[in-house]
Amino acid sequence: MLLHLILFLLLQILGAVIGIWLAPEDLQIRGGLAGMLVMGLLWVLVDFTRGLRVLHWLRNGDVSDVPLKLGLWGEAAERARRLVRQREHETRDSDRRLQDFLAALQASPNGVVLLDAHGRIEWFNQTAAQHFGLDSGRDLLQHMVNLVRDPAFTAYVSGGNYQSSVVMQGRAHSSAHPSRLSVHLHDYGEGRRLLLSRDVTMFEQAEAMRRDFVANVSHEIRTPLTVLSGFVETLQTLPLDATERARYLDLMAQQAGRMQSLVSDLLMLSRLEGSPLPGAAEWSSLPALMGQVEQEAQVLSAVLNPPMTGPAQTLVFEPAPARELAGRPSELHSALSNLVSNAVRYTPAGGEVRCGWLMLEDGRVEFYVQDSGPGIAPEHIPRLTERFYRVDRSRSRDTGGTGLGLAIVKHVAQRHGAELHIESSPGKGSRFSILFPASRVRQLS
C-alpha cells in the first residue's frame, strides 16, 4: 500500500519534471501541473486496466494462478485466490465428512430414512430401500406415508407420539414367508425426522416359539400331574385294599416316570443348545454303541409286547463295522437310541425292526433303522423333528413318548455335521437314518 503511494508520488514528480522541462520558461508552473495531470490520468488508466483484469479473472473462476502479481490489484487478487482456495478446502472437507457419514448410515444393518419437515424423503439407505421397497430414482422427495401404505404405520405417523416404535408388516410379507418390521421415528433439526427400521421377523418368530414351547411343556407336565394328584386324593380319601393300593401306586409311578422322561429330554435339548460343538477328541466304537442300543431295545420291546399279549417283535441288529465315530458319546447314544426306541414303540407286536450301519463309497457311514410299523403320511414328515409334534398322539403317550425324541436326534445330527433322513409311507413302515461325514469316521484301533 505504502509502496503504491510512493510510486504514485514519484510518477507525479516525474510528470511535473517532464512538464517543467518541456514547457516554455514563463509557463513552467502550468507545464508542471499539466505533467502531473497527464501522469495521474495515465496512472488511473493503468490502474483501471489492471482492475478490469482482476475482475475478469474473478468472474471466470480459475483460481489456480493470479493474473497480476504486483501492486494493489496483485495483492487483492492473491488474497482473493487464497480465500477461494481455503473455502474450496473447507467445502471438500465437509463434503468428505458428509460422504463418510452417509457411508456409515449406508452400512447400518437398520433401515435409515431422513425426512424433511413435510415428511418427504430426503435420503435413505439400502436397507430401508429393501424394507419399504424404495427406489432412489423415483421416490426421493415423495411423502413417506404415500409410499408405505400400512395402516399401523399411517396411524403411528399421524399419531405424533414417537416415544416407542411400531411393528408393521414388511413389504415382502406373505403367509409362507412372514416379514415384520419395527419402525421408530425420531425428531431432529428443525421439524425433520429420522426413521429407523429393523427386521424383527426372526425375533418375533423366536418369541412365538418360546411361548409355544412354554405352553407345550406346561401342558405336557400338567396332564401327568393332574392324574397324579387325582390318585393321591383317592389314596387319601378312599379306604382301599392292598391290591387296589398297589395298582394305584403303579399308575402313579407311571405318571411320575412320564414327567421324569420329559424333564430329562428337556435337559438334553438345553444341553445340546448350550454346549460347544463336539470336536474329534472323543471316539465311540460302532460295535459298542450298537451293543448298548440293542440291549435297550430288547428290554423296551419285551416291556411293550409281553409274551401273553401276542407275538413278539422281531429285532434284527446287523453286526456293526469295526469303525469309530468322533463326537460326544452321550449325544450319539441318545440319537441312535431314540430312533431305535421309536421303531420299537410304533411297530405293533409281530412286526420287525431292523437296524445296522452302511459304509458308503464316499467314506460316510449311515446308521439306519427300518421298521414294518404303520408308516407316516408325507405331510407329517417335514414336521416330525419339531418339538412336541406327534402324528400318533395316543401311541406316543402310551409308550412313554415325550414328543422330543426326533428333535433331539436332529440336533445331535446337526452338531456332528450329519444328516437325518426319513423315508416313510403309510402301511409300508419307515426308515430313519443318520449319515455321518467321512471326517468323523476312522478304523477301530
Ligand code: ADP
Ligand atoms: P415321541 O416321543 O412322541 O415318539 P418323537 O419326536 O420321537 O416323539 O417322534 C415324533 C412323532 O413321529 C411321534 O409322535 C410319532 O407319531 C412319529 N414317529 C416317530 N418314529 C416313528 C416310527 N418309527 N413309525 C411311525 N411313526 C413314528
